[in-house]
Amino acid sequence: MAQSDHGDARKQRIQERRNVLHDTALHRRLKDHLPAAFNERWTRRHWIHASLFVTIGALAATIVPGFSNSIDNPLPASHASLALPLPPLALARQGETPGDSWQILRVQRGQTLSDLFEAAGVPATVMHRVLEHPGTREVLTRLKPGTELAFDLPVNGSLRTLRFDRDASHRVELSLRDDQISEKVTERATSTRTVVASGEITSSLYASARRAGLSPSAIATMTDEIFKYDIDFSKDLQPGDRFSVVMDETWREGERIDTSKILAATFNTGGKTYTGFRFERGGKFEYYDINGRPLKKSFIRMPIPFARLSSNFGARRHPVLGTMRMHKGVDYAARTGTPIMAAGDARVQFAGTQRGYGNVVILDHGRGYTTLYGHMSRLGSYRTGARVPQGAVIGYVGSTGLATGPHLHYEFRVNGQHRNPLSVTMPPPEPLKGAELAAFRAQTAPAMARIRGMEEAIYADAGSATPAPTQTASAAAPTGKRG
Structure with missing residues (x-):
């Protein structure tokens, strides 16, 4: 029996030794994987860091749940409405919506009146009603690019008022009510001043004329009405050719609205000077040369241009x-x-x-x-x-x-x-005579004097020095009101 107890004690000591060896091996493996701070004895610094991390964790655990609860809580669903009394709407305005209901359209090149009405969303039947109003068709069927038409269109979509300029001095408003059209004409004050512009061609006539202050309509008047019978503007022009014009500028509300009325013009090309002066004869304005002979020839040789x-x-x-x-x-x-x-x-x-x-x-x-x-x-x-x-x-x-x-x-x-129409000598136009010629000379003399004065001031040194690339100038006469 003593031998049996001795064997059991020996087995127990062997098992305990095995357990110690196992724990020692496990401790070594953990030591290899853990940071150095856990494998050594903690210093004061280690304890401070640990305390800081514990504090931060406690604060996060306290704040985050409260923040989450504040987000999840919906706003109170209950609300109250307060009725405020408003003044009654006038009977005359109950069927309309007043306010800024004007649509202003500017005529583009190639656009017609029907295009503008369609763009504004106004039916063609309304356009025809407007054109039947006396004096309207003559204006609205001859719209030029840049002309403005204003449509008063409330939210119900029906045209209430159409506004346009009959001429430079008069604005027309057509009010449509049921089957009636009423017209209101407002006179707009304009002023006219006479200016002189002069230029020298460097690259093209158009560019030089624009630099001199001429509008496209004024350039067209000079090329298509005054000098088209004497100058071939596609072939005859050379750098150094000069032009001067005396023209009326029409101003309205601080805006220059028209410069197409040329009173006098001169053009120097090919060693010759051509002149043109605007003069009324028999109730019709035409252009004449300095001797009073019409610039427009009696006949044009080709009834079809470029045929x-x-x-x-x-x-x-x-x-x-x-x-x-x-x-x-x-x-x-x-x-x-x-x-x-x-x-x-x-x-x-x-x-x-x-x-x-x-x-x-x-x-x-x-x-x-x-x-x-x-x-x-x-x-x-x-x-x-x-x-x-x-x-x-x-x-x-x-x-x-x-x-x-x-x-x-x-x-x-x-x-x-x-x-032969191609070779026959065309009859010259009838020149001004008698009282008409005297009136013509009295009217054109001041304009010619202003042109000469301008050209002397600009081109005085042209013979002794090479002209600058752009030789242009303009001078305005005192502003005057003209009916």
Whole structure:
């Protein structure tokens, strides 16, 4: 029995030794994985860090739950409404919505009146009602780019008022109420001052004229009305050519609204000086040279600008009949529908259909001169006996009568005799005489003096020094009110 107890004690000591060895090995493995602070005896610094981490953890545990609860708690669902009394709406305004309901549209190039009404959301039926109002159609169907139209459109969408400028001095408001249209005209004060502008061409006429202060409309007046008969602006101009103009500027509410009225102009090109002065004769304004002769020629040689000459004046084999016969005019080939212009001021002698000419117009220009325009696809609005100004459209190119294709047959007659329109000497326009010439000279002398004074001030040293790239100037006369 003593031997058995001795064996049990020996087994117990062996098991205890194994447990110690196991704990020692485990301690070594943990020591290899734990930071050095846990493997060594803690210093004062270690205890301070540990205390700080414990404090931060306690504060976080206290604050975060409270913050979360404050977010989760919804706002009180109960609220109260307080009714405030408002003044009653006037009966006249109950059916409308007053306020800033104006839409202002500016006419763009190529836009029509119907385009503007469509852009404003106004039906075409309303536009036609407006055009039926006396004096409205003449203004609204001739809108220029930049013109403003204002539409008063409340939220119900129906047009209440249309506003536009009848001219530089008058604004029109058309109020639409049921089936009635009432008109209100407001006079707008304008002022006019006369200015002188001068320039020298360096690169292009347009650029130089703009630098001199001329508007696009003033440039068009100078090139298309005053000097178009004497100067080919596409070929004749050279750097160093000069121009000067005396023009009226119209101002309204601090804005320059018009500069197209040129009173006098000079143009120096090719060693020659051309002049033009605005003068009223017989109730009509035209431009004259310094000697009182009209700048507008009695006739234009081509009734269709930029057309191709397809058949000359003289004997030829007729393209339809096949026989040799005299071709008493010239033919200009052009597309069907191309407008045909009157060669000069005239009275319509005949407008209709005539044998091989098809649709034809014959104009009587006086002093024995007549012109004929044949093979038209359709006639213009002028009828027999009507007065026609030079350049007016009298018909459209076609191929009626004896014609193989669309073209204009154009004849020029002097006392009934056919002449070649391309080589005939055109009659000079009638100059001013007597009292008209005296009035013309009295009117144009001050304008010419101002031009000469301006040019002397700008180009005084032009002969002794090379001119600067831009030689422009303008001088304004005192502002004056003109009706």
